[in-house]
Amino acid sequence: MKCTRRGFLKLAGVGMAMLPLSQLGINLKPVQAYAAGMKIDGAREVISICPFCAVTCHYIAHVKDGKIVSTEGDPDYPVSEGALCAKGAAQLSMINSHHRLLKPLYRAPYSDHWEEKSWEWTLDRLARKIKDTRDRDFKRVNDKGQRVNRVESIFHLGCSIMDNEECAVVHQAARGLGLVHFDHQARI
Amino acid sequence: MGSNAAEHHPVCFKWILRAKDNGAKLMHVDPKFSRTSARCDFHVPLRSGTDIAFLGGMIKYIIENKKYFKEYVTEYTNAAFIVNDEFKFKNGMFSGFNAVSKTYDKSSWSFKTDAEGVPLRDKTLQDDRCVFQLMKKHYSRYTIKKVSSITGVSEDNLLKVWETFAATGKKDKAGAICYALGWTQHSVGVQNIRTSALIQLLLGNIGVAGGGIEALRGEPNVQGSTDHCILWHILPGYLSMPKAQWNTLEDYNKACTPVSHDPLSANWWQHKPAYMASLLKAWYGDKGTKENGFGYDWIPKADDGANYSYLYLFDRMYNNKIKGGFIWGTNPAQSVPNSNKVRKALENLEWACFAEVHHTESTDFWKRPGVDPATVKTECFLLPSANRVEKEGSITNSGRWQLWHYQATKPQGESMALGAMSVSITNAVRRLYRKEGGTYPEPLLNLDFPDYYDPEKIAQKCNGWFTKDTTINGKLYKKGQQVPSFTALKDDGSTVSLNWLYAGGYTEEELGRKYNKSKRRDWSQTPEQAAIGLYPNYSWCWPVNRRILYNRASVDLNGQPWAPQKSVIRWDGSKWIGDIPDGGWPPMASGKGKYPFIMHKEGHGQLFGPGRAEGPFPEHYEPVETPVKKHPFSGQLNNPCAVIFDGEMDKLAAPGDKRFPIVLTTYSMTEHWCGGGETRNTPPLLEAEPQLYVEMSPQLAKEKGIENGDPVVVESIRGRVEAIAMVTIRMRPFKIQGKTVHEVGMPFCFGWTTPGCGDSTNRLTPSVGDPNTTIPEFKACLVNVTKAKKINELDV
Numbered sequence: 001m002k003c004t005r006r007g008f009l010k011l012a013g014v015g016m017a018m019l020p021l022s023q024l025g026i027n028l029k030p031v032q033a034y035a036a037g038m039k040i041d042g043a044r045e046v047i048s049i050c051p052f053c054a055v056t057c058h059y060i061a062h063v064k065d066g067k068i069v070s071t072e073g074d075p076d077y078p079v080s081e082g083a084l085c086a087k088g089a090a091q092l093s094m095i096n097s098h099h100r101l102l103k104p105l106y107r108a109p110y111s112d113h114w115e116e117k118s119w120e121w122t123l124d125r126l127a128r129k130i131k132d133t134r135d136r137d138f139k140r141v142n143d144k145g146q147r148v149n150r151v152e153s154i155f156h157l158g159c160s161i162m163d164n165e166e167c168a169v170v171h172q173a174a175r176g177l178g179l180v181h182f183d184h185q186a187r188i
Numbered sequence: 189m190g191s192n193a194a195e196h197h198p199v200c201f202k203w204i205l206r207a208k209d210n211g212a213k214l215m216h217v218d219p220k221f222s223r224t225s226a227r228c229d230f231h232v233p234l235r236s237g238t239d240i241a242f243l244g245g246m247i248k249y250i251i252e253n254k255k256y257f258k259e260y261v262t263e264y265t266n267a268a269f270i271v272n273d274e275f276k277f278k279n280g281m282f283s284g285f286n287a288v289s290k291t292y293d294k295s296s297w298s299f300k301t302d303a304e305g306v307p308l309r310d311k312t313l314q315d316d317r318c319v320f321q322l323m324k325k326h327y328s329r330y331t332i333k334k335v336s337s338i339t340g341v342s343e344d345n346l347l348k349v350w351e352t353f354a355a356t357g358k359k360d361k362a363g364a365i366c367y368a369l370g371w372t373q374h375s376v377g378v379q380n381i382r383t384s385a386l387i388q389l390l391l392g393n394i395g396v397a398g399g400g401i402e403a404l405r406g407e408p409n410v411q412g413s414t415d416h417c418i419l420w421h422i423l424p425g426y427l428s429m430p431k432a433q434w435n436t437l438e439d440y441n442k443a444c445t446p447v448s449h450d451p452l453s454a455n456w457w458q459h460k461p462a463y464m465a466s467l468l469k470a471w472y473g474d475k476g477t478k479e480n481g482f483g484y485d486w487i488p489k490a491d492d493g494a495n496y497s498y499l500y501l502f503d504r505m506y507n508n509k510i511k512g513g514f515i516w517g518t519n520p521a522q523s524v525p526n527s528n529k530v531r532k533a534l535e536n537l538e539w540a541c542f543a544e545v546h547h548t549e550s551t552d553f554w555k556r557p558g559v560d561p562a563t564v565k566t567e568c569f570l571l572p573s574a575n576r577v578e579k580e581g582s583i584t585n586s587g588r589w590q591l592w593h594y595q596a597t598k599p600q601g602e603s604m605a606l607g608a609m610s611v612s613i614t615n616a617v618r619r620l621y622r623k624e625g626g627t628y629p630e631p632l633l634n635l636d637f638p639d640y641y642d643p644e645k646i647a648q649k650c651n652g653w654f655t656k657d658t659t660i661n662g663k664l665y666k667k668g669q670q671v672p673s674f675t676a677l678k679d680d681g682s683t684v685s686l687n688w689l690y691a692g693g694y695t696e697e698e699l700g701r702k703y704n705k706s707k708r709r710d711w712s713q714t715p716e717q718a719a720i721g722l723y724p725n726y727s728w729c730w731p732v733n734r735r736i737l738y739n740r741a742s743v744d745l746n747g748q749p750w751a752p753q754k755s756v757i758r759w760d761g762s763k764w765i766g767d768i769p770d771g772g773w774p775p776m777a778s779g780k781g782k783y784p785f786i787m788h789k790e791g792h793g794q795l796f797g798p799g800r801a802e803g804p805f806p807e808h809y810e811p812v813e814t815p816v817k818k819h820p821f822s823g824q825l826n827n828p829c830a831v832i833f834d835g836e837m838d839k840l841a842a843p844g845d846k847r848f849p850i851v852l853t854t855y856s857m858t859e860h861w862c863g864g865g866e867t868r869n870t871p872p873l874l875e876a877e878p879q880l881y882v883e884m885s886p887q888l889a890k891e892k893g894i895e896n897g898d899p900v901v902v903e904s905i906r907g908r909v910e911a912i913a914m915v916t917i918r919m920r921p922f923k924i925q926g927k928t929v930h931e932v933g934m935p936f937c938f939g940w941t942t943p944g945c946g947d948s949t950n951r952l953t954p955s956v957g958d959p960n961t962t963i964p965e966f967k968a969c970l971v972n973v974t975k976a977k978k979i980n981e982l983d984v
Contacts, residue, residue, distance in 0.1 A: 046596035048577040052861045054405035055200045056585040061577050061596040068577065068596055076709060078723050079585070085198040086859045090870050094575070095600075099546050099869040101572035102601025107554065112561040114570065119602060119612075126569050127616035129539040133511050134617075135627040142491055146432035149631055150488035153510055155501050158418045159517030159606075160407035163581030164590065165646035166607030167409075167416035168686045169638065171424055172471050173614040176635045178488045181510070183498045184418040185407050185518055185862075187963055188369070 039069045047074055050088040051161055055079060057088050061095075068095055130154065130177070138178055155181035189217045189239060190371030190380070190967075194224040195858045197368070197404045200586075201227075204366070207398070213352050217242065218370075219853055220883065220933050221918040232349055235922045236853040236931060237374055237811035237968035238339040241821070243383040244808060245335035246350045248327040250390050255354035257392030260750075261313075263776070264741050264784055265389045265793040267320040268309035270300040275804075277326060280822025282803045289493075290829050290959075297798040299790075305449030307790055319796040323386075326805045334820040338808070340922025340929065357391040360751040362398035369406050370855070373966040375830040377958040379806035382797060386806070389793040395741030395770075395784060397720040397754040405586045406862070408576075412584035415689055415730070420496035424687040427464050430489040437481030440464070441679075446789040453791035454771055454782040461679040463688035470649055470686045473636025482681055486631035495831075497962035498524060499955050503833050506533035516543040516606055517573065521550040522939045523863040525953035525964045528907050529837040531556060535564050541613075543571040543606055548865040549939040549948065557940055557947075557980075571609055574599035581607070581643040582706045587735070589727045590693050590706040608641040615639065647704060651694035652677065652685025670696035673732055689730040705733075716766050720754050724767070734768040740784035741793070747775030801959035802829040810843070811968035812956045813904075815851055815929045817844040830965075831957035838955055839905045841970045848904060848970035850888070851931040854949055864937030868945065879982060880938040880946025882911040884973065888930040889915040892973055899976040899984050902934065904969060907951030909934075910981040913973075932973060936966075944983030 043062035050057045058074035071091040075082030084091075104122040105114040117125075137153040156174050158167075174182050193201040205227060208214050214228040217239075225231030234242055250256050261267045274296035276283040284293035299307040300317075313320040336343045356363030365384045374380060384401050385394075393399035405411055421429045427444075434440040441461040448455035464484075469476050472483030480486070490496065498520065504510050506529055524530045527549075534540065534553045542551040547570075549556065554564040578599040582592045599605065604612075614637060621629040638645065652671045657664060660676055673692035677683045685691050696702045705728035712725050722735045729735050736742070739756045743749050747759025757766040759775050773782045783791025796804045809827040810819055818825060825843060832840070841848045859877040860867040867873040882902055884894070894900055896915040901908055911934060922929045938946040956965045 044596075046577070046594050048596060049408075049583060049591060049593040051408045051576045051866075053197055054407060054410055054586040055197055056408070056583060056589075056591055057199050058591075058593075063596050066597055071577075076711075078711065078721075078726055079587075080199045083199045083202065086876065087861055087867060087873065088199075090867075090872050091577070093872050094866060094870040095577055097546070097869050097871075100600060100603070101544060101546060101570065102603055103572060104602065105568075105570040105572075107566075107568035107570070109565045109567050110562050112555065119604075122569060122571070123612055123616040126539075126541055126613060127620050129512055129567065130613070130617050131620045131624075131626060133538070137511065138627040140628060142432050144432070146489070146491075147435055147485070148432050148489045148491070149486060149628070150490075152496075152504075153512070155505075155510060155513035157498060157501070157513065157515045157518050157520060158413070160410035160413040160418075161517045161576070162409060162413055162418070162606050163576075163579070163583055163593075163643065164409065164412040164416060164650065164687075164690070165581045165643040166605065166610065166641075167413050167418055168424065168646050168650055169607050169614075169641065170610045171416055171418060172635060172637065172686075173610050175423075175471070175487050176614070176632045176637070177617070178631060180420055180488050180490055180494075180496045181501045181504075181513070182418065182420045182496065183501065184413060186410050186414040186419060187497055187961060188373075188523065188862075188966075 039064070043069060050084065050091065052087050057084055059084060059088065059091060068092065134177060149178055150180045151178040152180060154179055158184040160185045189365065189367055191366050191368035191404050192218065192222045192224045192855065193366060193368070193404055194227055195222055196406070196856050198858060200404065215349055215352060217349060219931050220855070230348065232341055232345045233920050233922070235340040235924060235929060236851055237814070238808070239371065239380045240376060240383050240806050241330065241335050241808040242339050242341065242346070243387060244327050244330035244806070245332060245346060246353065247323070247383070247386055247390065248330045249350040250354050250357065250387065251324050251327065253354065255357045256390040257357050257359055259744070260392035260741065261320070261390060262311050263745065265795050266790060267313055267318065267795050268311045269319050269790070269792070269796065270308040270310060270315055270317050271319060271322055271796060272296055272298050272300055273317065280807060280824030281828065285828060292801070292803070292829070294798060297804045307450070323795055323805060329821055337925050338816070338819050340924050354391065356393060359392065360753070362396050362751065363391060363393050364398060364400055364402055366402045366404055368404040370967055372961070372963050374968060375812050375827045375956055375958055375965045376806070376809055377963050378800060378960040379802065382800065383806040386795055389795055392750065394793060395736065395738035395756070396751065397736065397742070397756050403586065406856070409583035411586060411588060412582070415584060416687060424467055425463055425689050427460065427467065430484065430487060432489045432491050434489070437464070437484035440484065448789050450790065452781070452783055453789065454786040455789050455791065456786045457789070462677040463674070463685070465679040465681060466652055466677045466683045466685040466688060469655065469681055470652065470684045471636065472634055475634040475636070476681065478681060483634065486634065495962060499831060499833070499957050499962050499964060502530050502533045503835065503955070505536055506835065506837070508536050510537065512537055512539040514541045514543070515550055519548040519550045519863040519865045521553050522548065522865070522948045523936065523950060525950050525966055526837065526906050526955040527948045527950040529955065532837070535566060537566045539567040539569070541569045541571065543573045543609055544865070545573050545575065546865055546869045547941055548863070549941055552941060572601060572603035574603045574605045578603070579605040579643070582647060588729050590690065590730065591727050592704065592706040605641065607643065611638055611641040644704070646686070647706070648694050648702060649684065650686040650690040652683055652691050654683055656682050658682060666699055669699055670694060670702060672697065692732050693728045693730065716755055720756065722767060732768055734770060736767050738770055738784055739767050740770045743775065745775060745777040802827055811965055813841050813954060813968070813970040814843050815849060815970065816924060827959065829959035831959055831962055833955050837906070840954060840956070841905045845970060848972050849930070850971050850973060851929060852902070852904070852952060852969050852971040853931060853933050853967050854936045854953065855933060856937065857935050860935065860937035862937065864939060867937065868939070868942040874942065874945070878945060880909070880911045880935065880949065881914045882973065883914045883916055883919050883933045885919040885921050885930060886915055886917060887921050888932070888973070889913065892975065894973070894975050899979045899982060900973055901976045902932070902952060902971050902973050904952040904971045906954065909947065909949055909951055910976060910979055911946060912982065932971065940981070947981050
């Protein structure tokens with residue numbers, strides 16, 4: 001088995017802490033007590049990828065009681081070798097930002113505020129808007145009588161933050177609906 | 189060029205610095221002195237929008253001083269091809285221009301062929317109609333004096349860059365050109381990059397270790413989202429968008445599949461029908477039959493000449509042609525140029541569905557400053573999106589590595605992954621159609637679409653499987669078994685693949701044992717791979733785990749590396765060693781080889797590129813808004829094919845407009861990301877970079893009576909933006925055609941939903957686009973700067 005750099009550091013760390021230092025008569029109790037009190041003690045480690053530029057620096061999320069309590073660069077990714085920039089280093093603050101949207105919101109025509117709605121209500125209402133628009137504006141043929149099967153009055157502006165698998169279903173859904181106004185940030 | 193990697197791709201920049209430690213020379217050519225410049229051997233400022241002049245001069249230097257790599261150029265590029273006699277170039281214009289449609293008839297931009305249809309070549313490169321001679325003539329006009337006068341770069345600096353870079357034309361040397369969005373965001377964006385491709389082909393720097401043109405891609409999965417083509421004009425795997433005149437799949441295949449008559453050309457796109465049929469089978473499953481073109485009959489088709497990219501979308505929205513739509517993870521009210529027009533256009537929608545992590549300038553457009561919500565009719569849905577760490581799936585980095593990330597926690601609150609939202613919404617619409625019927629529901633109801641979002645299953649389908657038992661090279665693959673690579677895909681409906689490029693990444697060599705290679709974390713490598721930093725067992729890379737594209741151009745005709753000390757591949761007499769070769773054929777000298785540039789019909793690197801909108805050779809044209817009235821290379825001031833709108837909100841300043849004498853360029857910063865929607869809502873990042881500023885030279889500040897830290901107003905003909913003046917020697921005035929031209933630079937990440945930080949810089953930029961991509965010209969327009977009398981947008 002190949003020992004990864006991070007695994008090696010861990011082993012080395014254990015070796016250093018447990019054997020030579022204690023043999024030298026150093027009292028490790030305070031250090032151990034400090035480690036046990038760290039917020040990542042007992043946390044599960046999960047590999048994720050910074051959601052910003054395409055260097056795709058990997059990071060480790062430490063999960064405890066269903067919450068992410070810490071994030072740090074992943075030294076086992078050969079491109080970033082554990083490094084993160086200011087944005088990557090701010091992952092924890094970003095994930096747990098108090099500004100995050102946590103419920104579907106709805107703004108009625110001419111209203112001056114958002115209101116919280118259930119997913120069920122939102123999906124029903126949205127599906128109705130999509131279907132009504134598509135039913136009204138779908139074109140089977142163009143002015144020349146050529147088959148076109150498209151709806152030009154509905155658009156999809158997507159994003160490059162989507163995973164490959166998300167892009168795959170979004171593309172299939174968009175063409176299934178007949179969309180041609182279909183674009184995203186690769187054109188920015 | 190066109191990149192500030194130290195600040196915008198800091199983690200990748202350490203590898204560039206490591207190259208410097210190993211003796212590489214680093215040069216930074218960019219309007220602004222930045223932290224990248226500080227780390228380079230030297231920095232050369234140039235006026236925004238003059239890159240082709242700068243590089244065109246370098247092409248002249250390389251050719252006239254014989255610095256090019258002759259064998260590479262002769263054998264692997266189309267330098268020796270003979271161009272048709274009808275092809276002409278005169279006064280900045282190529283043959284075939286139609287002034288009404290602003291497009292070229294490209295039929296004269298073609299090669300002479302023999303009776304079999306194989307291009308004629310003169311390997312001595314002496315024929316005056318060969319590509320090499322035409323190119324030499326074309327760039328002979330780019331004299332150092334003219335280049336210096338229009339770019340604002342001193343002759344000394346020009347020579348310093350040209351000499352240093354041209355030195356990489358030796359066969360065992362390599363040079364890389366790194367760029368970012370700054371290069372694409374011009375009305376000549378594609379030709380900026382093509383000019384660098386010309387240089388790299390002349391110097392033999394493509395396909396070799398340490399060479400190439402590195403797109404430092406700005407967005408988190410922009411490689412993957414482009415491969416999956418979330419774009420109107422292509423289908424997953426870069427397949428052409430169907431057009432109305434191609435009524436059947438047969439018509440489509442006939443029109444879109446290139447045919448080569450040269451037995452030495454692999455012409456890889458000849459396999460397009462297999463990739464298209466597999467995609468359609470993935471979309472329509474058993475409902476896709478030979479009779480309906482595997483579902484081709486149902487999918488949307490664009491009219492010939494139509495353009496559905498977002499500049500056109502917002503123009504149509506402004507003109508009330510668009511009724512509703514989805515804006516997911518993007519903030520056009522902030523990041524699309526001429527954002528005052530975009531913001532106004534959104535008010536014309538009947539409904540809009542946003543998916544976001546935070547409120548943005550787009551989601552809340554109906555209550556933006558100066559607008560009474562009671563006047564805005566749009567019905568808005570704002571769906572809470574999960575963070576990446578709350579879902580699993582794969583993304584693809586700038587080097588095409590497909591990388592799996594894992595779910596750490598459930599999405600917070602009721603937030604949801606975008607993929608799950610798409611599946612839920614689509615299925616809700618499908619349920620309604622099943623219940624009520626409606627206009628032509630077949631394209632939607634016949635989809636082979638998941639009931640719920642499962643990234644592993646979709647990843648398997650991206651790779652694809654057989655729809656019947658199939659034997660390949662004596663090995664039996666059962667119906668439903670994963671295909672081993674895209675070479676197994678067929679045009680007869682017997683294979684399924686959502687994206688041919690990703691076929692090979694999720695295989696099943698042993699029935700029942702599916703293998704997601706994007707999860708591999710194995711660092712093992714051979715000494716040769718280690719010497720050039722390849723990690724072939726870490727994750728997986730499209731295509732077929734090939735890490736360096738066009739790597740057969742890194743060897744001579746006998747398959748031996750030009751640079752043995754950093755060999756990418758090598759022929760050992762019976763097989764290739766090193767990276768996965770770009771096609772496994774033996775070396776060219778064997779007579780059984782294939783030309784290395786397999787994605788081009790003729791198999792050669794295209795010095796003469798017949799496919800681009802505005803010409804086969806890049807030519808300098810000024811930005812659409814330019815401080816000069818003429819330039820020294822021709823009488824054609826701007827790109828004749830540039831995408832320009834002429835509505836009431838699409839004003840453009842005239843060339844040399846005295847009201848707007850200053851060039852504006854825009855940029856990102858380390859602490860904020862793109863429009864800033866996420867990073868402005870992350871307290872430590874906002875604290876580090878809290879407010880919009882404009883960088884200007886001390887000379888300009890003095891002219892305008894502005895002190896460092898003063899609130900100022902930056903105005904273009906389209907809009908007005910408040911910012912704090914940052915007076916700095918990082919910006920320097922340019923001497924252009926004997927006169928001083930100032931340039932200022934601004935970030936574009938601040939918006940009104942974050943109080944007091946300023947609002948969109950893109951209220952200044954024009955809705956003008958490159959004719960090939962419709963990417964807007966964000967990076968060069970005209971403004972004026974004045975000291976502010978009153979401030980509304982900034983907390984000061």
